[in-house]
Amino acid sequence: MRLGGKIPLAWKNLTEHKLRLVASVAGIAFATTLMFMENGFRKSILDSMVNIIERIDGQVVLVSRTLYTLSVPFSFPMERVVQARGVEGVAWSGPMYTVTRSSYWRNPETGDEERICVVGYAPEDDLLDVPELKAGRHLWSRPNTAMADDRSRVERFGAFEPGQVSELAGKRFEVVGTFSLGINVQTNGNLVVSDRNMMSAFPELDGPSLMDRKAHVGVIRTEPGADPRRVRDALAEALPPDVRALTLDEFIARERDFWDKVAPIGTVFYIGVVMGMIVGSVICYQVLYSDISDRLPQFATLKAMGHSNLALYRVVLGQALYLALIGYAAGLIVSHFLFQWVHRMTGLPMDVARNNPYAILLLTVLMCLGAGAYAARRLISADPAQLFA
Amino acid sequence: MSSGTLSTSLDRAVNRPASTDVVIRAVAVNYAYGEGDTRTQVLFDNHLEISRGEVVIMTGPSGSGKSTLLTLIGALRSMQEGYLEVLGRNLSRADEPARVEIRKEIGFIFQQHNLFTSLSALENVRMATALRPASVEEMNRRAVAMLTRLGLADRIGHRPSELSGGQKQRVAIARALVNSPSLVLADEPTASLDAASSQVVLDLLRELADGPTRTTILLVTHDQRVIDKADRIVNMVGGRIVTNSLTRVAVRIVRALSAVEALSGMGEATLSRLANSMTVEHHRPGGTIVRQGDEGDRFYVVGSGVADAYRDGQFSEEKLFGEGFGMISSYFKSPIPETVTARTEMELYVLAKDDFMRALAADQSFEGRIRALLAGSAAGAGAQAAEAP
Numbered sequence: 001m002r003l004g005g006k007i008p009l010a011w012k013n014l015t016e017h018k019l020r021l022v023a024s025v026a027g028i029a030f031a032t033t034l035m036f037m038e039n040g041f042r043k044s045i046l047d048s049m050v051n052i053i054e055r056i057d058g059q060v061v062l063v064s065r066t067l068y069t070l071s072v073p074f075s076f077p078m079e080r081v082v083q084a085r086g087v088e089g090v091a092w093s094g095p096m097y098t099v100t101r102s103s104y105w106r107n108p109e110t111g112d113e114e115r116i117c118v119v120g121y122a123p124e125d126d127l128l129d130v131p132e133l134k135a136g137r138h139l140w141s142r143p144n145t146a147m148a149d150d151r152s153r154v155e156r157f158g159a160f161e162p163g164q165v166s167e168l169a170g171k172r173f174e175v176v177g178t179f180s181l182g183i184n185v186q187t188n189g190n191l192v193v194s195d196r197n198m199m200s201a202f203p204e205l206d207g208p209s210l211m212d213r214k215a216h217v218g219v220i221r222t223e224p225g226a227d228p229r230r231v232r233d234a235l236a237e238a239l240p241p242d243v244r245a246l247t248l249d250e251f252i253a254r255e256r257d258f259w260d261k262v263a264p265i266g267t268v269f270y271i272g273v274v275m276g277m278i279v280g281s282v283i284c285y286q287v288l289y290s291d292i293s294d295r296l297p298q299f300a301t302l303k304a305m306g307h308s309n310l311a312l313y314r315v316v317l318g319q320a321l322y323l324a325l326i327g328y329a330a331g332l333i334v335s336h337f338l339f340q341w342v343h344r345m346t347g348l349p350m351d352v353a354r355n356n357p358y359a360i361l362l363l364t365v366l367m368c369l370g371a372g373a374y375a376a377r378r379l380i381s382a383d384p385a386q387l388f389a
Numbered sequence: 390m391s392s393g394t395l396s397t398s399l400d401r402a403v404n405r406p407a408s409t410d411v412v413i414r415a416v417a418v419n420y421a422y423g424e425g426d427t428r429t430q431v432l433f434d435n436h437l438e439i440s441r442g443e444v445v446i447m448t449g450p451s452g453s454g455k456s457t458l459l460t461l462i463g464a465l466r467s468m469q470e471g472y473l474e475v476l477g478r479n480l481s482r483a484d485e486p487a488r489v490e491i492r493k494e495i496g497f498i499f500q501q502h503n504l505f506t507s508l509s510a511l512e513n514v515r516m517a518t519a520l521r522p523a524s525v526e527e528m529n530r531r532a533v534a535m536l537t538r539l540g541l542a543d544r545i546g547h548r549p550s551e552l553s554g555g556q557k558q559r560v561a562i563a564r565a566l567v568n569s570p571s572l573v574l575a576d577e578p579t580a581s582l583d584a585a586s587s588q589v590v591l592d593l594l595r596e597l598a599d600g601p602t603r604t605t606i607l608l609v610t611h612d613q614r615v616i617d618k619a620d621r622i623v624n625m626v627g628g629r630i631v632t633n634s635l636t637r638v639a640v641r642i643v644r645a646l647s648a649v650e651a652l653s654g655m656g657e658a659t660l661s662r663l664a665n666s667m668t669v670e671h672h673r674p675g676g677t678i679v680r681q682g683d684e685g686d687r688f689y690v691v692g693s694g695v696a697d698a699y700r701d702g703q704f705s706e707e708k709l710f711g712e713g714f715g716m717i718s719s720y721f722k723s724p725i726p727e728t729v730t731a732r733t734e735m736e737l738y739v740l741a742k743d744d745f746m747r748a749l750a751a752d753q754s755f756e757g758r759i760r761a762l763l764a765g766s767a768a769g770a771g772a773q774a775a776e777a778p
Contacts, residue, residue, distance in 0.1 A: 006525050007512045009505065016507035301503040304465060305564075306493035306520050308486075385465040387499045388456040388609075389575050 010318030013291060024287040028327020029334060031280025032364050036335035037342075038272030040355040044348040046266065048184035049259045050252050051349070052119060052139025055181070056096070057129045060235065061251050062218030063241045069258045071186040073098045075205070075214035080243045082211060084220055087238045089231035094125040095215035097198045097205055102185060107166040109158040116157065117187035118146075118168065119196025127219050128261040132179035133192055135266040139176040141194055150178040151347045152189025154247075168193075169201045183347050185265070218243070277367045284323060284371035288316055292378045297387065304384030312379045321365065328364045332357065393688040404633045406440035411474075412437040412572060412605050413462055418471035422455055431457050433628045435471070441571075442603035444618055446610055449625035455609055456576070458625070462607065463495055463574045464488035476571050493520045496565035496604075498575035502557040504549045510536060510560045511545045517564045535563040540589060554581045562590055566597065575599070575608045579615060591618050632665060639664050642738045645692045648711025651758060659754055666744035669684060672731040678714075685716035686742040692734030699728045707732075717742050 015021055053070060062084060064074035084093045097120040104113040121127040123137035133140075133147055140147045146168060148160035158164075164175040168191065181190050199206040205214045222231045228247040235245035246254065260266030292299065299312055332352060339350040420432035432454045439445055442473045447455045460466045462475055464483065474481040480489050511532050518528035530741065536545055539559040549557050558581045565573060573594065579587040595618050597604035610617060616622065624632035644666035646652055652660065669692070672678055678696065679685060695709035705727055708714055717727045740748070749756045 007508065007515050007519070009508070009516070012507040012512070013505070098576075295505065297501060297503045298505050301497070301499065302516065303489075304463070304492060304497045304499075305517055306495075307516075308489055371612055385460040385495075387497070387501070387503065388460050388465070388574075 008318075009035075011322060012313045013295065013315070014319045014322050020287075024283075024323060025326050025330055027283035027287065027365070028280055028323055028368065029330035031276050031283060031367065032288060032331025032360065033334045033338065034276035034279060035273050035360050035363055036331060036352070036355060037338060038269045038276055039360060040335070040339055040342075040350050040352075041272075041348070042269030043171055043355050044187055044350045045269075046256045046259055047349050047354075049186070051182050051184065051257045052098075052117075052128070052190070053187075053248070053252050053255055055128045055130055056217070056219055056220035056248060056251075057126055057221070059222045059226075059248055060090075060220035060231050060250060061246055062093075062220065062235065062239070063216070063246065063251070065242055067216075067244070069255060070098060070216070070263070071100055072099060072182075073216040075216050075337070076218075076243045077211065078207075078213035078215045079211040080239055081215055081218040083239055084235055086220060087231070087234050087235055089222050089226040090220055090344040091226075092221040094122060094127060094219050095195070095213065096121045096127050096217040096219055097195065097200050097202075097214075098216045099198075099205075103191075103202070105157055105189070105191065107156065107158050108164060108166045114156045114188065116152070116189045116191055118191045118193060118198070118201070120193045120388050121219075122195045122197050125142035125219075128192065130179050130181060130192075132177060136177040136179075140192065140197075142176070144171065144173050144200070145176040145193070146173050146197065147177050147179055147192045147193075148175045149181045149183070149190035151182045153178055153183060153347065156188045171201050173197075182349055220245075235328045236320050245353055272303075273363070277363055280327075280364065280367045281371040284368045285375050286318060288319060288372050289322065289378060291319065292316060292375060296378070296382050299379055300382040300384045300387055303382055306385060309379060311374070312382075313376045316376040316379065317369060317372045320375075323372075324365045324368035327368070328361050331360075331364070343374075404436075404438070405635065405638075406438040406443070408440040408442070410441040410603075411438050412441045412476050413437060413607075414446055414472070415462070416472040418458070418460065418468070418473055419648045420454075420466075420469050430459075431628050435625075435630050437623065437630060437633060439605060439607070439621065439692075441599050441605055443620045444598045444606040444668070445621040445623060446608050446616060446619040447610065447623045447625065448609075449707070453489040453625040454628040455623075455625045459576070459609060460767050462572075463497065464491045470553075493568075494571045496568065496570035496573040498562055498565045498573065498578040500577045500580060502549070502561035504557055504560055504564075506549050509546050509548055510541060510552065510556075510563075511559055512678060513549075514564045514567050517567050521568045531567055532563070535567045536560065538593065539563050539711065540586070546670055546702060555583055555586050558582055559586060559590070563591075566593070568598070569602050569604070571602070573606045573608075575606070575610075577610055577612070579610065582698075584614075587612070587614055591615060634661075634765065636664055638669070641692060642667055642669075642690075645690050645711050645738055649690060649713055655754055655758070659752055662752060663740070663755065664738075664747055666748055667738045667740050670739050672732055672735040672737065674731055676731045678723050678729045678731060678735075678737070679716075679727075681725055681728040683725045684718040686718070688713055688715040688717065688740045688745065689729075690738045690740075692736040692738050693733065694731065694733040696731050697728050697737060699730070700726070717745055720745070 027387055064076040066072040078095050081093050081095045084090055099118045103116055103118040105116040123141045126134050136147060139145060149158055152160060160175050160178050162175060162177050166173060183189060207213050213268045222228055228386050232245045232247050302312060336352050338351055342348060415435055415437040418432055418435040421428050421430040423429055435458060439465050440562050449455045461468060461473060464480055464732060468481045475495055476491060514532040514536060515528055518531055532547060536542065541556060541559055544552055544556055562578060582590060591614065594606050619636055622632065623630055623637050632777055640662060643660045646660045646663060679686065679718065681700065689714045691708050693710065698705040698708055708729060714729050716723060718724055
């Protein structure tokens with residue numbers, strides 16, 4: 001039996017006092033926004049940490065066995081990349097170089113040197129699936145030229161523009177074009193240069209012969225129809241143990257896992273999400289507990305009339321559910337604008353659609369239902385016998 | 390414990406239920422709050438039988454236990470000691486679900502209206518109709534009809550904040566009565582009503598009691614206007630029922646006692662107390678009621694019919710309405726002075742020896758009358774006393 005037949009008591013109770021409703025919804029919206037932001041930051045940071053890897057145009061990669069994140073690149077001999085070409089299922093392989101710690105770009109406006117992430121590969125190899133890089137390969141094939149990420153932080157490097165001349169690692173370089181990739185918490189900007197320019201800027205990567213160069217990622221393109229996992233296994237078997245073969249998906253997952261769990265950026269933001277839930281639960285509990293307390297004699301009267309405790313619980317849980325849905329909607333709108341603002345300010349890839357809106361909805365509903373169920377214990381104390389006192 | 394094996398103290402005429410269809414049967418009901426050192430007993434050995442369709446008023450000072458008894462009858466508390474049967478259900482061992490079920494057949498009216506401020510008058514009443522589910526149209530029809538009956542036709546869509554105190558109380562009464570309950574328990578239902586509204590409510594309660602549903606009404610009230618509508622008045626003092634009087638029987642007995650020559654001039658209160666101690670006997674024509682020379686232990690007063698008195702085998706006189714006979718030999722040291730035989734169907738009001746002795750102890754005016762009788766001629770004392778119960 002439903003309490004009140006078709007009388008929506010939960011909704012009526014919730015919406016009776018408009019100001020109180022606004023305050024309650026604001027509280028839940030705040031908690032929802034907090035969860036969105038924390039989860040958004042977590043996801044955007046994890047996404048940003050793999051935004052280069054995700055654009056690698058290959059199915060399998062070789063990395064140093066000691067590599068734990070590409071932000072701290074460990075190298076391996078270029079020879080392994082060449083050796084890989086003889087393994088069954090491999091159609092093509094090429095080296096990619098990254099320098100993140102010792103690479104500095106001089107800001108032409110301020111003259112200050114700022115650390116920047118530099119990725120190098122042969123332009124004709126198209127190792128990164130970035131349209132601007134593919135289209136402009138004839139430009140950055142030239143000596144002492146670089147393509148710059150236009151999402152790099154302007155306050156650090158100034159605005160990258162074609163024709164701009166400055167220094168990379170103390171050597172004169174010209175920006176010949178821009179592309180859009182995005183920054184992360186480890187780097188404020190990105191440059192892509194040719195393998196020759198890479199050796200020129202960072203001679204420590206070069207060796208006496210081509211085979212002695214220090215590569216950081218070996219990009220493997222498999223033969224059509226080949227299973228990347230089989231190719232990975234074949235590479236692992238054929239190559240010496242100083243390298244590790246991974247499918248591209250595994251490489252992405254490892255990198256995300258490192259920042260998510262080992263770093264542990266993900267854990268920090270998870271705690272933020274949990275804090276959001278706790279804040280929301282406390283707010284929701286206070287709202288519902290206060291409402292139940294105000295209406296205790298009415299609920300006691302319903303109990304006296306023959307309505308069960310379960311029926312009264314349903315009313316409070318209904319209120320909690322409505323509060324969750326309205327608060328979530330408000331939090332979603334606020335988060336949408338906040339994400340846009342944060343993206344503009346930091347360049348981090350943030351938007352609501354990519355940040356588990358359904359998961360946050362589920363968390364919000366669980367948060368409010370949990371708080372509602374806890375607050376509804378107050379109903380047990382509604383003693384109808386007291387009404388005759 | 391089954392009701393059939395119970396011994397009750399309800400042997401007085403005025404205590405007995407108005408009909409054999411008993412809906413409330415309380416036997417030796419005790420109740421205490423707290424445990425151990427803090428245990429406080431508030432009900433002591435209470436017996437009560439109320440039949441269907443009775444309007445019962447419970448009176449008594451604050452703390453007399455009437456509210457506790459009411460909450461037990463209303464299944465709002467669990468029983469501790471004694472036997473309680475309400476609407477055919479044994480509440481002595483009823484668990485919470487069973488008590489919730491029986492409460493659906495009871496209409497509760499509290500001093501406080503306890504209406505949901507978020508709901509309109511109609512919606513508040515509809516909270517009760519959901520306990521007897523029907524189509525929405527049917528539930529609305531019942532609710533509107535009851536509100537209209539209580540003079541609230543033009544306030545159906547109003548919220549409690551838009552109603553006067555009396556109107557709110559009438560909505561609460563409509564909520565209690567809309568399901569045509571078998572039993573109504575009310576706590577000062579007319580306290581906040583004006584004279585006209587009170588009359589409407591009292592007429593409605595009386596109508597329910599006299600109507601086809603034969604609703605039993607149990608009211609705690611000090612409103613003198615309500616007393617006129619009552620079938621029974623129950624007075625409690627110190628946790629005990631000290632008066633339990635079926636008013637029409639009490640009125641008949643008092644009327645007969647006031648016609649007794651020896652009691653002429655005694656106040657109504659004294660006669661009422663005496664009436665409360667008397668039982669009713671019915672005799673068929675030709676039956677001998679008392680026999681001359683026997684040891685007697687009761688006095689009789691004729692309520693209706695005619696009897697013939699014989700002394701030493703000779704017709705002595707007729708015994709008509711308001712005349713007494715019989716003897717309490719142990720007190721008056723005299724045997725029954727005459728034989729009395731019913732000439733017609735007779736209703737006799739009987740004062741037994743123990744109740745006679747209690748009446749003597751409790752009432753100085755009654756004792757005075759008896760002493761005056763005893764101070765008369767020794768020869769005629771027994772005969773005269775026999776006419777003066």
